[in-house]
Amino acid sequence: MITDVTRLKQTEDALRRHKQELKGKTVNLEEVNAALRVLLKKREEDKREFEERIMANVRELVTPYIAKLKKTHLAERQRAYLEILENNLNDLTTPFVDSLSRSFQKLTPSEIRVAALVREGKSSKEIAEILFVSPRTVEFHRDQIRRKLGLSGRKVNLRSFLLSLR
16 A cells, blocks of 8 residues: 555656646747747838838839830830830739739749730730730740639639739
8 A cells, every 4th residue: 555655646746747847848838939929020020121112212213214214205115115114013012912923923934924914904916016926825825824823714804813913
């Protein structure tokens, strides 16, 4: 009987020590979690500040020159390129760029250019002229874009879908 009580006491002591250790580790984990949350919040704030600085720089340093260029006598193709440049800059400096880039992650650079022009409402023929490719090449890229965005076989207008990403 005496050994049974001694073993029971030893087991209870060990259990108490383990509970105390566990409590200490729990407190430590909670502190680490709180520190990580603070770091993540700081990172998000830094990211937001960085994006705001970029947007301000584009607005102050680039946009005025685009406006000046628009007032000059440009050929039709040059005007189209300037419009594309302006639209792409606007896309880059607006919050929806995250959803765009997530959707466009799987697209090639050519497909991204075609998608941007489709989103602007350009026809395949206009896109072909702007990019110096054949209309058939543009159609191929449009098909690839639809496939990669999961629109193949669905009756969804590509331009409407791309506009919905905003």
